[in-house]
Amino acid sequence: MKDLRMYQSDDLDAVRRPVSLANGLPNAHYVDPNMFLEERDALLFSQWAGLAVAADVPEAGDAVPIDFLGMPLLLVRDRENQVRVFQNTCRHRGMILVEEPRKIEGAIRCPYHSWCYATDGRLVSTPHVGGPGQNTHPDVKRSELGLTEIRSHIWRDVIWVNIHGNAPEFEVAMADVIERWAEFDKPLYHGGADSKFQLKVKTNWKLAVENYCESYHLPWVHPGLNSYSRLEDHYNIESYGNYSGQGSLVYRQLKDANGTTFPDFPELDSKWDTSAEYIAAYPNVLLGVHRDHAFAIVLVPQSTDETIENIHLYYAQPDTDPQMRAENTHLWKTVFEEDIFVVEGMQRGRHAVTFDGGRFSPAMDGPTHCFHDWVASQVQTHRAAKQAAE
Amino acid sequence: MSTLNDAILEAHDQRDFVALVTLYQRASMETDDIDEACFFATQAYIFALDTGHPNLNELHQFLCAHNREE
Numbered sequence: 001m002k003d004l005r006m007y008q009s010d011d012l013d014a015v016r017r018p019v020s021l022a023n024g025l026p027n028a029h030y031v032d033p034n035m036f037l038e039e040r041d042a043l044l045f046s047q048w049a050g051l052a053v054a055a056d057v058p059e060a061g062d063a064v065p066i067d068f069l070g071m072p073l074l075l076v077r078d079r080e081n082q083v084r085v086f087q088n089t090c091r092h093r094g095m096i097l098v099e100e101p102r103k104i105e106g107a108i109r110c111p112y113h114s115w116c117y118a119t120d121g122r123l124v125s126t127p128h129v130g131g132p133g134q135n136t137h138p139d140v141k142r143s144e145l146g147l148t149e150i151r152s153h154i155w156r157d158v159i160w161v162n163i164h165g166n167a168p169e170f171e172v173a174m175a176d177v178i179e180r181w182a183e184f185d186k187p188l189y190h191g192g193a194d195s196k197f198q199l200k201v202k203t204n205w206k207l208a209v210e211n212y213c214e215s216y217h218l219p220w221v222h223p224g225l226n227s228y229s230r231l232e233d234h235y236n237i238e239s240y241g242n243y244s245g246q247g248s249l250v251y252r253q254l255k256d257a258n259g260t261t262f263p264d265f266p267e268l269d270s271k272w273d274t275s276a277e278y279i280a281a282y283p284n285v286l287l288g289v290h291r292d293h294a295f296a297i298v299l300v301p302q303s304t305d306e307t308i309e310n311i312h313l314y315y316a317q318p319d320t321d322p323q324m325r326a327e328n329t330h331l332w333k334t335v336f337e338e339d340i341f342v343v344e345g346m347q348r349g350r351h352a353v354t355f356d357g358g359r360f361s362p363a364m365d366g367p368t369h370c371f372h373d374w375v376a377s378q379v380q381t382h383r384a385a386k387q388a389a390e
Numbered sequence: 391m392s393t394l395n396d397a398i399l400e401a402h403d404q405r406d407f408v409a410l411v412t413l414y415q416r417a418s419m420e421t422d423d424i425d426e427a428c429f430f431a432t433q434a435y436i437f438a439l440d441t442g443h444p445n446l447n448e449l450h451q452f453l454c455a456h457n458r459e460e
Binding site: 124 | 425426427428429431432433435436438439440441442443446453458459460
């Protein structure tokens with residue numbers, strides 16, 4: 001009988017061994033609330049994390065409050081059509097500014113003392129701040145009291161945020177994956193209300209990443225794909241330190257009764273005629289590209305064992321057939337729902353105290369190990385920085 | 391004034407911020423006390439900011455003219 005303590009250690013060096021020898025992340029990374037907070041800082045707030053999509057705020061003045069790992073954020077499309085992310089907190093008394101998604105007709109007015117902010121974050125009025133009817137005070141400098149803006153960047157319509165503000169520029173941090181899909185760096189059109197859905201799953205967000213980026217499970221969990229998308233038609237995508245995923249060599253386009261397909265993204269290499277790729281852009285965004293549509297899944301961690309998946313589908317042109325879009329959405333929803341029992345089952349499995357993180361298939365689990373290795377390296381870096389600061 | 395006061399309270403109750411712009415502006419114009427006028431004009435101005443009301447510039451100019459707003 002092995003000593004139980006060995007299973008409860010946080011041996012990240014074991015995770016970082018080569019895939020054939022490595023163990024997976026220890027249980028604590030899935031079930032321990034303290035680890036959830038540590039990973040929030042190391043993996044999500046210090047990196048470029050997915051928050052939402054620009055299509056969530058399609059028109060100027062649209063505002064959506066989002067609780068992101070306990071952090072109250074406000075997504076706004078300003079009057080100049082720029083998408084911005086602010087702390088959803090008044091600079092006066094820290095009141096939450098916007099409670100529900102809504103259109104900002106004029107200014108963002110705090111419901112407490114009515115300090116008002118422009119949609120670009122400027123503080124534009126401080127009523128009665130100098131006494132009744134006196135809206136200025138020499139010590140309350142509006143230029144210093146605008147909304148706190150969170151560093152953000154839009155790529156593939158996903159709004160990425162770097163909460164701590166210390167990550168390299170987005171184009172640098174994500175250079176490899178941007179380069180890989182440079183051919184797809186073209187206008188994307190969200191399919192609208194029929195092309196988005198949300199799944200609430202009882203799992204740690206990392207298990208959703210891990211399941212997404214490997215094809216090993218396809219013949220067992222998605223047997224419907226087996227007829228044309230066989231396991232041997234897939235390949236691993238592994239960029240250690242950056243991203244991982246899977247590719248398929250047998251993508252078949254959806255067709256309506258007349259054989260019509262969705263329009264293609266322009267000027268793609270012929271290899272994409274029958275290929276598709278699915279990448280987990282670390283930490284929490286799952287992306288897919290095909291010749292005629294793409295999707296983005298933003299994982300919003302809620303707790304150690306709860307995750308919201310926001311799924312959005314995109315097309316190469318704005319006016320695609322709504323019936324085909326609905327069918328495509330249904331197809332993907334079916335696939336993603338088939339994954340729920342495994343990500344929830346793996347979560348429950350991690351409460352087994354002697355589970356040692358598991359072992360990987362050297363041939364099939366590279367993309368998953370790639371993610372574990374990234375998690376372990378980022379946590380180690382975070383701990384080292386924290387220790388150095390003490 | 392009591393009728394206007396009732397109308398203001400009713401508009402607050404209904405969260406009718408557009409109505410509050412003109413109601414507070416009326417209150418501002420109905421008083422000879424400049425401090426009271428600026429108080430009501432401020433209320434009107436803030437709801438004008440909130441709603442993007444067309445009277446916004448007019449109210450802003452009034453408050454600036456009395457050194458109450460930037």
